[in-house]
Structures are given as structure tokens and as C-alpha cells.
Amino acid sequence: MERICEVPGCNRVGQHMGNYRKDGSVIRRKHCSKHHGIKYGLNGWDYKQHRKDYCENIDGRLGFKCTTTIIDTDYQLEVDHIDENHSNSVRENLQTLCACCHRIKTKYRRENNTDALDLMMEYVRRKNE
Numbered sequence: 001m002e003r004i005c006e007v008p009g010c011n012r013v014g015q016h017m018g019n020y021r022k023d024g025s026v027i028r029r030k031h032c033s034k035h036h037g038i039k040y041g042l043n044g045w046d047y048k049q050h051r052k053d054y055c056e057n058i059d060g061r062l063g064f065k066c067t068t069t070i071i072d073t074d075y076q077l078e079v080d081h082i083d084e085n086h087s088n089s090v091r092e093n094l095q096t097l098c099a100c101c102h103r104i105k106t107k108y109r110r111e112n113n114t115d116a117l118d119l120m121m122e123y124v125r126r127k128n129e
Helices: 031-038 100-113 114-128
Strands: 016-020 025-027 079-082 092-098
Touching: 025 092, 092 100, 100 114
Parallel strands: none
Antiparallel strands: 016 025, 079 092
């Protein structure tokens, strides 16, 4: 029987430790990979802890409204650094975007679409006032 994460409500198996028992079964931690990372601040969990369970672009902050149906929040939602500075993980600089909206925002940056970027930044500024 697999060891299940101890966090209430989490049904993931404990993180594989890379070791095996003499009978060949896997040795697992008491927490899944996600909750182990949160506990020890690994893999960006210092900012991922602020991830919401919906895409914040439902309000149109990127110049269009998100219409993505979120089925799996861990897989589909990402934390975006609004100012693109990944060292600036203060809550005001973070927004939750679905993978689709995050890619479009990145495209705006890459193409230097200043109209779209200005609209987004103005909306975020008003929201944080």
C-alpha cells in the first residue's frame, strides 16, 4: 500500500525518496512532492503559495477576458510576476493566470505590444490602489 500525503484533503502519494525496501517497495516521504516543496520553500513555492484557484484575467486585465474552463488548478494555473522580475515576489506583483492567458501576456512582452501592456498595467495599478 502506498503512503498518502499527511496534509488533510490531499490524496497524492508521498514523495518518492529514491530508495527501496528489501522487498522492492518504494520508500516515500510523509508529504507529497507539492506539500514537501511548500514546507521547505522549494521550486518557487515562496510565490506559488499565493496562487489563487482561478485565472485573475476573468476581469479583463490583459485586454480580453479569460474564457478557459479550469479543471485542474495545479496543472492549469500559474503565478505570474506582473513586472517580469522573478526576484520581486511581493504579493502585489503576483497574479494568477491560466496557462493560455500567461502565454498571451508573454507574447505581448516578446512583441513589445505597448498598447496591450499599458492596458494591463493600468488595470493592475487601479486594482492595487
